[in-house]
Amino acid sequence: RDVTFLPISALLGDNVVSRSPNLTWFEGPTLLHHLENVYTASDDNRVDARFPVQYVIRPQRAEHHDYRGYAGRVAGGVFRVGDDVMVLPSGLTSTITGIDTPDGPVTEAGPGHAVTLLLADDLSVSRGDMICRPNNRPRQSQSLEAMLCWMDDAAPLQPNRIYSLKHTSKLARAKVTKVLYRLNISTLHREPGIESLSLNEIGRVELHTTTPLFYDDYHVNRITGSFILVDEHSGQTCAAGMLLSPRT
Numbered sequence: 001r002d003v004t005f006l007p008i009s010a011l012l013g014d015n016v017v018s019r020s021p022n023l024t025w026f027e028g029p030t031l032l033h034h035l036e037n038v039y040t041a042s043d044d045n046r047v048d049a050r051f052p053v054q055y056v057i058r059p060q061r062a063e064h065h066d067y068r069g070y071a072g073r074v075a076g077g078v079f080r081v082g083d084d085v086m087v088l089p090s091g092l093t094s095t096i097t098g099i100d101t102p103d104g105p106v107t108e109a110g111p112g113h114a115v116t117l118l119l120a121d122d123l124s125v126s127r128g129d130m131i132c133r134p135n136n137r138p139r140q141s142q143s144l145e146a147m148l149c150w151m152d153d154a155a156p157l158q159p160n161r162i163y164s165l166k167h168t169s170k171l172a173r174a175k176v177t178k179v180l181y182r183l184n185i186s187t188l189h190r191e192p193g194i195e196s197l198s199l200n201e202i203g204r205v206e207l208h209t210t211t212p213l214f215y216d217d218y219h220v221n222r223i224t225g226s227f228i229l230v231d232e233h234s235g236q237t238c239a240a241g242m243l244l245s246p247r248t
Contacts, residue, residue, distance in 0.1 A: 004038075006031050044111035045221045049077030049085075050138060051131040052168035052224070057116060069100060069116035070125055075168060075223040076216070077133070079117065080108040086134040087125050088214050093134055094119040128170035130214040138214040138224055144207045146227070146241040147183075147218075148176070150197040154236065157197040157205075163238060165209060167227040173210040174229065180204040197239075204244070218242035 007015060007023055008031050014020035017032045029037075057069040079085070083096045098118035099106050109115040117131065125131075132138060150157050157176060165174040181190040182203040190204075197203050218225030229239040 004034065006034060043222060045076040045216075046078055046110060047076070048136055048138070048216060048221060049079055049083075049133045050075040050216070050221065050224050051079060051117065052170065053125055053127055053129045053131065054169045055127060056125060068122060069118050070131065071114075071116045072169060073114045074109050074111050076111055076221045078108055078110045079115075084134055085119070085131050086137065087123055088130040088132065088137065088140065089212060090124060090129075092121070092123050094121040094123055128168075130168075132214075138216050140212050140214050141246075142209045142212050143246070144209065144213065144215075145180075145244045145246050146205055146207060147202060147244060148197065148205045148229075148239050148241045149202045150199060150239050152231065152236055152238040153199045154234070156199075157239070159195065162232065164230040164232050165207075165227055166230065167213050167215065168224060170213065172213065174207050176205045177208050178206040180206065215243050217245050
């Protein structure tokens with residue numbers, strides 16, 4: 001890893017935005033200059049094709065009576081016209097016949113691109129479904145493990161309480177069945193025997209959802225590997241989670 005050390009004074013602002021006469025011995029850049037120019041590698045996953053469907057487009061006009069498009073944002077991989085794809089959870093397969101964008105049709109779309117996919121077959125697809133490659137599918141399960149950061153200052157995590165879970169474009173209901181351990185952010189030690197998490201606490205948990213999620217580990221894909229929990233009564237975002245491989 002490439003580590004850079006920069007001397008600053010947060011209290012006095014030395015070397016944060018501009019050079020300081022108190023740090024004449026340091027000949028490197030200011031913190032702001034370094035942050036604006038530092039190279040960061042892309043974390044886009046361009047291998048595992050993932051397309052969470054956000055909306056099914058079916059115009060009610062005579063000239064487009066046979067148009068059926070699946071709108072969303074590419075979460076991983078590259079989709080090209082002519083590619084064979086699979087729709088989850090149905091497992092039905094088809095071929096991409098077109099890719100539409102607000103600027104017109106394109107032949108391929110990569111991570112972050114908001115597009116509409118057109119398929120050769122008229123499949124039953126709805127919001128929350130996942131389009132992927134037949135030979136490269138995400139994990140599928142209702143029993144999950146995740147690192148959870150609790151964000152609700154009004155109430156701690158209540159195991160076995162039902163929360164709304166938002167994962168990509170999919171909504172489900174979920175409950176935390178067990179807190180495996182809490183991470184001590186000062187020592188980075190794991191603290192087992194914990195039954196709940198309070199504000200700003202981080203822990204590894206087991207969850208169970210009402211419907212299967214199609215996901216990747218967070219370190220593989222930050223979009224399909226993340227989710228939030230929402231209080232069903234207040235609408236408050238309670239937690240942010242990173243999905244992990246189940247322990248063996």
